Amino acid sequence: MKVRDILSYAFGAIRLRKLRAGLTTLGVVIGIAAIVALLSITQGLQGTIAEQLQTGFATNTIIVSTGRGFGMGLDTITAPESDFKLLVSHTQIIDEIEGVDISAAEIRKSGYLRSGEQEFMLSIVGVDFARYADIYSSTFVARSGEISLNPENEAVVVGKRVSDPWENGTLLCDVDSTVEIIWTNASILPPKSEIYTGHVAAVLEEIGGFGIGPSDLSVYIPTSQAQSFFGTDECDRIIVKLENDDEATIESVSEAIKDAFSGQVSVTSSTAVLDIITSVFSTVELFLGGIAAISLLVAGIGIMNIMIVSLMERTREIGILKALGMKSRTVLSIFLSEAVIVGLMGAAIGIASGWVLANVVARVFSGGGPMQAGNRAAAASGMTIVPVLTPTVILGAFAFGLIISVIFALYPAWRASRLKPVEALRYE
């Protein structure tokens, strides 16, 4: 029998029981849609994070820390336990290293900013404005005012959202505002709130994301001021700008810095962070994909169930076909074709609805939707997820839907093909 005739016969059998076929297909649709939606959202999220990471964390920079501060978990494990302190003055050592362009120390504390009656929680970051602007030349940029490279003592630079926290034009502070920056020193008893009065010299361009570099939710004060304000020479991390961003340079400078501090610092490069994020996402993807795959498995069992019922109902029909001279493998092909048609339709509809679902979820999550909570959460993280549907996912979904359908149809189809014509014809 010709393939076209087999398919048309199978299609006719499906059309006869539209509701049943529809419900069976729905099982596949749900499974595939779940997989496609989850994967395209995760991939979109991963892309967004990677992109923002690269914005906030130029690829030609590496971060030196003691391992207690920034480290994405891994460094915390590998960092040695010791009394070692990373000092602001250590930038001098780092600057001497071959391959290093410039470095900048960051002293970072949580605190709040008071302007008039209003207060705003933020990070207080002490940096050398000139060096910082050199390293983060694309993000540490003023939208208004001017980042003085040789700042007067009270000059501060604020992030976009410190100036305009509600994003509606009602400003907390602006260029030329006088603000009080408050930090509570809890290392002495009783804890004491220190107040620093600053003069806003510049507001940064909006950066977005959760940048490892400059952030919308920080206030920047000159290093020397930070040292006396926080009463410490210790810095949280030193950002190092390299002469270029090739792997070899990153590798050699990282090693040189570790050697210079006798292995008591950890060095993180953007590539390393990206690697970690990628591996975390692969795990998440696998996990979510696995959950979605279970629903597809259930769909497969549905297919098998319906095929066995169909086999019973059509025993006599199979007997007729065999009496007319149809070969066993043709009977097998007809039953498998029915499963393939269901699988392919389910996959196609599933991919489309998964894609729609992913976009709806992404929109709600990104703050475009009507949900207030979603709005706020997204606004706080400043993230926009653009779901990504790769050809791999599309093909994979098709293949998976098809394979599941065929595998679960194999047994009923095989049984159908093995029926003896006389017994099948006698079947009531």
Add this chain to the structure above:
Amino acid sequence: MTAPVVETVNLRKTYMLGEVPVDALQGVDLRVEQGDFLAILGPSGSGKSTLLNMIGALDKPTEGKVFIESVDVSTLNDNALADLRRRIGFVFQFFNLIPRLSARGNVELTMAIPGLGKTERRKRAEELLETVGLRERVNHKPAELSGGERQRVAIARALANNPRFLLMDEPTGNIDSKTAKEIIELVKELNEEKGVTIIVVTHDQQIALQAKRAMLMVDGLMIQEKVN
């Protein structure tokens, strides 16, 4: 003399009805020549249908042999049996049409199985349905046809692949006597005018009278033969 179209030698069939073994055929010898019209009569349970299933290559004998055009059926594998069935026209007592296909669809399906192209089989299906007098009913589904009409479709279907012979199991068993008469006429015509070899199993004395030969079967044995 040419080889018989169908020949059975000492054909025996025993099957289990629950725990009880039933000897449906107890050594049947039969020869059917090209162009023959044989009616096999006998009471229910005499083994007529079992014999027909053996000749139609739908079932396997317990003992003895069936030769179709000198080929020993027992030596054929599953695929070869399927090929053989394509050359045998079977007409069942309960019509056994595919309910979701139209009259033409049912006839076409028979030709689609050996892989005949769409235009040819459509044309031939329409011709065959015209031959059996169903020109106006080609697009009707079995449920929309009367018993006699369904049996005509079944005959058209049985003829579709130019079979070597036609096997009919109680072709008039489920239709009224007037229609039965028409069917008998049609079958006789096929035999006389088109030279189709026909073996029919029946209760119907009318068929026995119209056939060239009639045989009586009792308890799995051929006991009497009459040549008209």
